[in-house]
Amino acid sequence: MSLKKALLAATVLSLPVAAQAQPITGLYIGGGVGANYREDGGATVSVGRTTVGVGTGSVRTNWGYTALGSIGWGFGNGLRVELEGNYRNNAVRRVGGASTSGGTIHQYGAMANALFDFNFLNLNAGGVGIVPYVGAGVGYGWNDWRNVNGRSGSTQVRTDDRDGQFAYQGIAGVAFGLDAMVPGLALTAEYRFYGTLDPELGTAIRVNGATVAAGTYKPTNYNHSILAGVRYAFNAPRPAPVVAAPVAAAPAPARTYLVFFDWDRADLTDRARQIIAEAATNARAVSATRIEVSGHADRTGTAQYNQRLSVRRAEAVAAELVRRGIARNEITIQGFGFDRPLVPTAMGVREPQNRRVEIVLR
Structure with a gap:
């Protein structure tokens, strides 16, 4: 056939x-x-x-x-x-x-x-x-x-x-x-x-x-x-009524957000501010009681320097969250330097995805 x-x-x-x-x-x-x-x-x-x-x-x-x-x-x-x-x-x-x-x-x-x-x-x-x-x-x-x-x-x-x-x-x-x-x-x-x-x-x-x-x-x-x-x-069977397909439920707001930074920088880009604004909005939608802000760095430079840089990055994100209406006492800040890379690399490698702040809604 x-x-x-x-x-x-x-x-x-x-x-x-x-x-x-x-x-x-x-x-x-x-x-x-x-x-x-x-x-x-x-x-x-x-x-x-x-x-x-x-x-x-x-x-x-x-x-x-x-x-x-x-x-x-x-x-x-x-x-x-x-x-x-x-x-x-x-x-x-x-x-x-x-x-x-x-x-x-x-x-x-x-x-x-x-x-x-x-x-x-x-x-x-x-x-x-x-x-x-x-x-x-x-x-x-x-x-x-x-x-x-x-x-x-x-x-x-x-x-x-x-x-x-x-x-x-x-x-x-x-x-x-x-x-x-x-x-x-x-x-x-x-x-x-x-x-x-x-x-x-x-x-x-x-x-x-x-x-x-x-x-x-x-x-x-x-x-x-x-x-x-x-x-x-007169008594012909009527076709079954068409049942509308159930409307798919809106996806639950994300609870983890990643904000990336330029090399050796702790200031926020426009895209970073958009992500932080989305996190602040969804924190209210999911009734988050605690927001964890964790800073990270890539594996260039010394451990001490990158520890301080990761904290500065976390503080910059926390400040933007507060500006977006989140109470400061709901935010915890910590820095991990280059100890928890998102992408494992050798020392001295500039990896953009490791220069980040993670926002987690709890």
């Missing part, structure tokens, strides 16, 4: 739980709109009790549109049940072999559906949970034919009637969960096959505008719909 593929796999696997398939539990609502294709089927035509045509007189329609809304309940295991209301509309393109045709077919339906979500697949892409689902439904549907007619010369066949019949449908779709953005919200894409038993519609044959015969028209009714929709589940 290439590094690029490995990184992609790691990214997908590390997506938050909100991007995983979350089974619907409890109440939800949904809706969708799309395109509808009504199959060009045959029909049975009867006049009175006499059947005058079987599988003839087909009505062809254009692609139309469909819309639906639903309210349902999820059981938390992928199974859902819902009630649905739907509508389909198709304009008539051709009636049988007529030279001119027109009219519109409207369909209304009330359905009870059962669906199953394949949540266990745990598909996701870019933080969006992907859940395929299938379902089926039964109910009642109305065919409302409005001025559906075909004319050839002076003869016209016209159907303007409505009839309700048993309806059924099959559903296949996929939901794109947006829980990471809005818990419970999902976009859907569906295919639906919808049909009813053949409706019985009143029809009339007219010649020069006068009705010469009336009968019953029983067309087949099969529909294929493609829809895009939205669904919202």
Whole structure:
């Protein structure tokens, strides 16, 4: 596996739980709109009790549109049940072999559906949970034919009637969960096959505008719909609140400070004064009860001279501490000459780190 593929796999696997398939539990609502294709089927035509045509007189329609809304309940295991209301509309393109045709077919339906979500697949892409689902439904549907007619010369066949019949449908779709953005919200894409038993519609044959015969028209009714929709589940689990990382505690003030001096000097540099000021400030912060000031020297010169030099250096630091607000009785001063070097050296070596005063807060 290439590094690029490995990184992609790691990214997908590390997506938050909100991007995983979350089974619907409890109440939800949904809706969708799309395109509808009504199959060009045959029909049975009867006049009175006499059947005058079987599988003839087909009505062809254009692609139309469909819309639906639903309210349902999820059981938390992928199974859902819902009630649905739907509508389909198709304009008539051709009636049988007529030279001119027109009219519109409207369909209304009330359905009870059962669906199953394949949540266990745990598909996701870019933080969006992907859940395929299938379902089926039964109910009642109305065919409302409005001025559906075909004319050839002076003869016209016209159907303007409505009839309700048993309806059924099959559903296949996929939901794109947006829980990471809005818990419970999902976009859907569906295919639906919808049909009813053949409706019985009143029809009339007219010649020069006068009705010469009336009968019953029983067309087949099969529909294929493609829809895009939205669904919202009210009881979707909310993502855990983001807990702010604890603020790191401020580091404790240092208790040991080093002040360095130039060779054979006991006066304070600007940097030395800054260090002493920091020590004085922190002495109050840590409630120091005693401040030890110890002077040191490098290993050049005699022991006696360096002993006195280390004391002068300690006294210079102590004086600056007092100037910074430290009581003199809180300070102890001592000098060690070159007996305690920070960096061990031979005699006569000028070592800057050994020319120092140590401030220790107790």
